[in-house]
Amino acid sequence: MQFKHPAGRLPEPPNPIADDGDETRFCGTCAFSSACVAAGYQKPDLAELQCLVEHVGPFRTGDHVFRTRDPFRAIFAVRSGTVKTRIFDQDGHEQVLGFYLPGEVIGLNAIYPEHFPCDAVALDTAFFCRFSFPAMSALAARLPALQQHLFRMLSKELGSASLLAGDHSADERVSAFLVDLANRYAACGFSGSRFHLSMSRGDIANYLRLAAETVSRVLSRLRNQQLIRIQGREIELLDPVRLRQIGRALLDG
Structure with a gap:
């Protein structure tokens, strides 16, 4: 970072890509770790969940993570970088819907229509965990903490629309x-x-x-x-x- 502070240069933020966890620790920006740990699940208990996760990226500035009307098969948890979601009106004018940071999830608003209702565009170099949603839904049915966390994230997504x-x-x-x-x-x-x-x-x-x-x-x-x-x-x-x-x-x- 180049912004100068009176006491000197601002400290560099942690690099979530450098904290990918291991066999027993969650990744530093895992979108689900807090719910799982709070319910007593550790990473070894969630081996099935790891099978549902694919690390994808890098997406460069301006790259689409997904586009409007793409079939909905997965949700994306941001590991690093920032993403905006947007739609275009009938006159072709862009409307920005939101911004997503590391540890946050995009794609939840596609669950009901079963296709993405907006574009997701990287604002800088971004990496993601891509979760197969059908497989995650099946696993969540057996892990109440994971299911409740999904519901909370969906509720937060809906609430932010009225901010x-x-x-x-x-x-x-x-x-x-x-x-x-x-x-x-x-x-x-x-x-x-x-x-x-x-x-x-x-x-x-x-x-x-x-x-x-x-x-x-x-x-x-x-x-x-x-x-x-x-x-x-x-x-x-x-x-x-x-x-x-x-x-x-x-x-x-």
């Missing part, structure tokens, strides 16, 4: 976006206060249903208020409590 619903100001939307992103980075083992924005200002604006110029103005205003420090795509949240207060209508809704 930006309602009439909210640009400051509220951008602040909520930054706090939500920070929380998600922290949940997957990265810094929750200093991180790299893999997505462009245009993608952020599209997702937040704002103009790119508006997002830039809000970021400048937050910086001038000393709530964030930003240089290029490197950002540090200096006052996450205040940012949460600004975006609380979206974060707590």
Whole structure:
């Protein structure tokens, strides 16, 4: 990372690809390890699950992980990198639906229609675990903890679709976006206060249903208020409590 901090260069984040686990340990960004460990399952107990997993990648910036209307046969857990999902309206305009970080799963919204309802595009070099969904469903029926975790992830996926619903100001939307992103980075083992924005200002604006110029103005205003420090795509949240207060209508809704 190139963003300078008064105390020096920001520390490098952990490399999830370098932490692929072994016969007894889960990978550092396994999307299912927390549920399995909490229920008393260790990796040796889940040998069948490992048979369902295929490591795929690298996908380079702009590569499609899957495309709209591709048949749904698997879900993808991000091991490294960042992904956006998107659709195009009837006039060919792109609409960004969400962003996915290491440890998060894409493809859950394809379960019912049995085909992917959107594109998934890599925003930087990305690697994935691809899980056969039919086989995983059969295994989840025998492992209640895994089944409940799938339901929780699906519920979270549906809930995130309404994150930006309602009439909210640009400051509220951008602040909520930054706090939500920070929380998600922290949940997957990265810094929750200093991180790299893999997505462009245009993608952020599209997702937040704002103009790119508006997002830039809000970021400048937050910086001038000393709530964030930003240089290029490197950002540090200096006052996450205040940012949460600004975006609380979206974060707590």
